[in-house]
Amino acid sequence: MARAELMDYDQALELFEPVIGLEVHVELNTETKMFSPAPNPANSKFHGAEPNTLVTPVCLGLPGSLPVVNGDAVRSSISLGLALGCSIAPSSRFARKNYFYPDLAKNYQISQYDEPIAFEGSVEVELPNGRVFRVPIERAHMEEDAGKLTHVGGSTGRIQGAEYSLVDYNRAGVPLVEIVTKPIFGAEADAPELAKAYVSTIRDIAISLGISEARMERGNLRCDANVSLRPRGAEKLGTRTETKNVNSFRSIERAVRYEIQRQAAILAKGGTITQETRHWHEDTGTTSPGRPKSDADDYRYFPEPDLLPVEPSPELIEQLRAALPEPPAAHRRRLKAEWGFTDLEFQDVLNGGLLVEVAETVAAGASPAAARKWWTGELTRVANAKATDAASLATPQQVAELAALVEAGTLTDRLARQVLEGVAAGEGSPQQIVDARGLAVVSDDGALVAAIDEALASQPDVLAKIRDGKVQAAGAVIGAVMKAMQGKADAARVRELVLERAGNGG
Amino acid sequence: MSEINAEQVAHLANLARIALTEEEIEHLTAELGQIMQAVEKVSEVATPDVPPTSHPIPMHNVFRDDVVGDNVLTVDQALAGAPESDGSRFVVSAILGEEQ
16 A cells, blocks of 8 residues: 655644534443443443453343343433533434344444433543643444454455354343534634543543443543634635544554644645544554445434433433542642642653543652653653554552552562563563562662672772772772672762771761 | 435445345335435424433333343353354454444
8 A cells, every 4th residue: 555645744834724524432440331231441440351251141132132221221321421511302212223244233323313311511631731622522422333344364364355254142232322513613723632631531531430440442432523723814624534543642642643644645645635534553653544435424323222211310410410520630730739730740641641640650650750651651662652642551559559669668679560560561560570570679688798899809999099089989889889790789888888898887 | 295216215224234226226215215204294293392202111220230140150150152252252354444
């Protein structure tokens, strides 16, 4: 496939105004699925189960099986709608979205169409440059997730040329809320950053409500990004593309930026944009065309005859509203003050989509400074190298444990970085890695003294200098000792002991 | 009055993955036309004060508790009716087109 031509980003922005629209799917973490009492793999308790072990006849669309709505999933959806500033529909209905594809066995997805449970809201999103943007929400509706297909055979492993596919219906029926924004105007050059910050904000909201695990790497949170360009001064919206498969914060930003540059190059040459679904490729940082919008998008929605309308009482809505956590913007302001971070430090945390991680690390006992340092420092560095999000590499508990080991003097910063790499590689908890790799600081003075005496004996000139009062000469000995200890010693303590052994201590 | 033509019937058949011959399309176009006329009659009496109904019984908010049921299948049960499986997953033929 030929590589698409891209226009320089700044030039693209000079010629065109980007308009974006975002669809975010949030998997709810209820115990059971949306319409069936099967265990829900989007709940950590059931995550990672063997294929087709979290299914009931409803999930498989077996004849005679009937869906029944999960009341908790409805309440979670209402809470999310309220947190997005939406109105809650006094009456809403489910609808069938008909299509043939084996990811759902019954040839339709139960969704909501013309009567979503929540509509017309907005959410405040803060950009890395401090700009606060109000993103208008069109609707949030309830639906069920589809099963997972694995394509086997074929030369590329991609779906084209696949010989057959394997289907796991564990995910079929997982409760989803799809949040759809209105077209977002005026973000201008910040559009890619805004897309990322918006999804990050949705994640913060979902987590603070406790309604989703919201882990992007597990697909609990998924984003489709619609991008269109219109020439400066034009009224009419341009043709949009919808980029799917955008599964990390960093790729959301990159995908939107890429589409702006790609579309601008086509439009500037007098070409036209094809309205189509495009797929994001994390490895190459590009999008490729999927299927064009066509007959296949004729979903023939109609009201789901097997389900009854959902009519939440005003009392229930008010009860859920009263239980809402503080809004994201207020929440951030409070945390920033509590943690005593500078603007820059706090932006670092937000940019990495790490607010929840840092908050939970602090809650697990780490100091705010340590929590920030490890998440935005070493873990972000490793994440960038692996082209993923830092949040997917470690848990707040692990980072808190690491911070405690540093605090206790068991690890130096240098050793702690090695331990974190182990954590990111899935080698276990920090303590397990310290034990397995033998990384702890040698705090046994006996071992240090032995190494010091050996180093002093082999460098008599240095010893003489130290005895002459040239304390800075001790550096050579400290270096040799640290080397002998493979870096696993506290340099300050070694220095103390060197001076002591050389006779100048105390 | 609503009408349906042969082209629309062919389109619907395609969406429903039903192979129809020209004769069948012609035949069904006439039959579906009659059904649509019958439905049309309902519209005549459905004045604006009659809300659209998707269910014959006026009920709402039928919910279930969020508790795992006792009808969760084992993988063997789940795959029992599958024409083909790999022991843990359903095998389906190659899908042309794109992932959903």
